[in-house]
Amino acid sequence: MADVHTLGGNAVSIYSRGPHIRATMRVTTGTLLLLTVTCLLWYARACEPNQTQNGCKIYGTECTCGFGCKTEFIYRTRRACLSALRERSSNICYRQPCVRGICIQTVQEPGYACKCEGTGYYGQRCEKACPTVPVRGLVFPHECVVI
16 A cells, blocks of 8 residues: 655655555655755764774674774774774673664764664664654654665
């Protein structure tokens, strides 16, 4: 069964089958451009230029090294990251604080961040279900936007 709603010239289709719901959106070129620019600006401003570094982070059960924000790539070397990984008790992500999504250890309190994208949930611990029906005035969390 599909319900079709129109929002600002954009068609939103909501399909439901049993406990599963799928929403699709047919957007105008202007809306797509605005959404793309918004996402790029959000991504580009993830951290200030003077707050970036080459480093490593614990991602799940592995050390991943690359370039990014100091708050995310908290280990200066792969060796330091692997040492922290061996001492899993020092990794707050080992305690699985995220209800859903992927946990990434950070320097800032509470010591972790949950990456909820693609789970259908948002919130500090990916504990809040994404809205399924658009509501006027409601701002969708970026984790809930499916492109």
